[in-house]
Amino acid sequence: MTLLTHSSASPSTSLAARSFLRAPPFRAHVAPSTIPSPFRPRLLRLRASPRVKATLTVDSPTTGGASSPNGPPIVLLEVKDLKAVIKESGQEILRGVNLIINEGEIHAIMGKNGSGKSTFSKVLVGHPDYEVTEGSVSFKGQNLLDMEPEERSHVGLFMSFQSPVEIPGVSNFDFLLMAFNARRRNKGLPPVEPLEFYSLVTPKVAALNMNPKFLDRNVNEGFSGGEKKRNEILQLAVLEAELAILDEIDSGLDVDALQDVAKAVNGLLTPNNSVLMITHYLRLLEYINPNYVHIMEDGIIIKTGDVSLAKQLEKEGYRGISVS
Numbered sequence: 001m002t003l004l005t006h007s008s009a010s011p012s013t014s015l016a017a018r019s020f021l022r023a024p025p026f027r028a029h030v031a032p033s034t035i036p037s038p039f040r041p042r043l044l045r046l047r048a049s050p051r052v053k054a055t056l057t058v059d060s061p062t063t064g065g066a067s068s069p070n071g072p073p074i075v076l077l078e079v080k081d082l083k084a085v086i087k088e089s090g091q092e093i094l095r096g097v098n099l100i101i102n103e104g105e106i107h108a109i110m111g112k113n114g115s116g117k118s119t120f121s122k123v124l125v126g127h128p129d130y131e132v133t134e135g136s137v138s139f140k141g142q143n144l145l146d147m148e149p150e151e152r153s154h155v156g157l158f159m160s161f162q163s164p165v166e167i168p169g170v171s172n173f174d175f176l177l178m179a180f181n182a183r184r185r186n187k188g189l190p191p192v193e194p195l196e197f198y199s200l201v202t203p204k205v206a207a208l209n210m211n212p213k214f215l216d217r218n219v220n221e222g223f224s225g226g227e228k229k230r231n232e233i234l235q236l237a238v239l240e241a242e243l244a245i246l247d248e249i250d251s252g253l254d255v256d257a258l259q260d261v262a263k264a265v266n267g268l269l270t271p272n273n274s275v276l277m278i279t280h281y282l283r284l285l286e287y288i289n290p291n292y293v294h295i296m297e298d299g300i301i302i303k304t305g306d307v308s309l310a311k312q313l314e315k316e317g318y319r320g321i322s323v324s
């Protein structure tokens with residue numbers, strides 16, 4: 001049995017991790033059992049430490065309408081005229097973003113440094129640094145902006161942040177198990193026991209070419225940049241989110257790691273789930289082929305097209321996009 005008590009958020013790790021970490025002092029108690037190490041639960045005490053042709057449009061176009069073999073597309077995320085400011089300073093970063101992501105679609109957002117890409121994704125997951133001043137966001141027909149960050153995770157939103165943080169004192173295995181069971185609880189399903197979860201998680205670890213020992217290490221503690229990124233994708237694979245937001249999942253990865261991560265992401269795609277990835281690199285688009293590419297500038301989406309739009313802009317020397 002797992003008992004959780006929480007109380008503040010550490011913003012720069014995956015949404016799942018943030019939900020888990022909400023509020024110090026945070027404690028997770030896992031009852032002892034006879035399961036062999038390294039999967040023996042232990043008492044934990046946490047300290048929060050269809051393709052489209054390229055089209056050029058302006059003023060945050062909406063997208064969507066990709067044909068579905070089983071009927072009309074089902075809207076997963078709908079963002080309308082979203083404006084947001086930095087809470088502390090009141091500075092407006094998002095100036096009216098419009099975006100529709102249907103089930104089964106892969107979208108990429110590209111653009112120059114500081115154009116608002118990460119801010120947009122953080123606002124979607126409810127990062128406390130930002131305040132929405134106008135607009136709406138619905139996810140699976142529900143008002144996302146009304147939900148706490150952990151509720152957003154429980155309803156199927158996953159975010160991998162640009163810089164995942166470490167969680168001292170919590171093993172990857174225990175963390176994944178708790179996040180997995182929290183999601184099951186939300187779906188009205190009973191929790192799984194550690195042994196059953198072990199057989200569920202190990203093939204996912206293998207698919208990512210990760211050493212199984214990573215399950216017993218503390219979340220991201222001492223992980224290299226590439227290992228952290230793989231670990232984020234492992235969380236995504238375990239949680240089976242409907243919408244995965246991947247902010248610069250390619251940063252710091254060598255070619256092999258990038259291929260493993262891309263293969264894992266592609267392997268997770270079903271007709272019902274979607275990916276929103278943020279990247280500067282055409283190379284990632286070769287591995288995870290998006291249906292739509294959006295260009296963000298100064299807090300709005302100024303152009304939408306497909307991969308050919310990104311290639312065209314790169315050729316023209318557009319600063320936010322590189323080959324690799």
Ligand SMILES: Nc1ncnc2c1ncn2[C@@H]1O[C@H](COP(=O)(O)OP(=O)(O)OP(=O)(O)O)[C@@H](O)[C@H]1O
Pocket residue numbers: 086093111112113114115116117118119120129
């Ligand atoms: N919490 C914050 N405090 C102060 N400024 C912020 C904060 N969050 C975002 N900004 C500012 O908002 C702008 C947009 O930042 P954001 O991180 O969204 O850019 P980005 O498009 O993701 O850039 P990059 O490609 O470099 O990752 C930047 O000028 C950034 O400094």
Ligand SMILES: [Mg+2]
Pocket residue numbers: 117118119162247
């Ligand atoms: Mg960013």
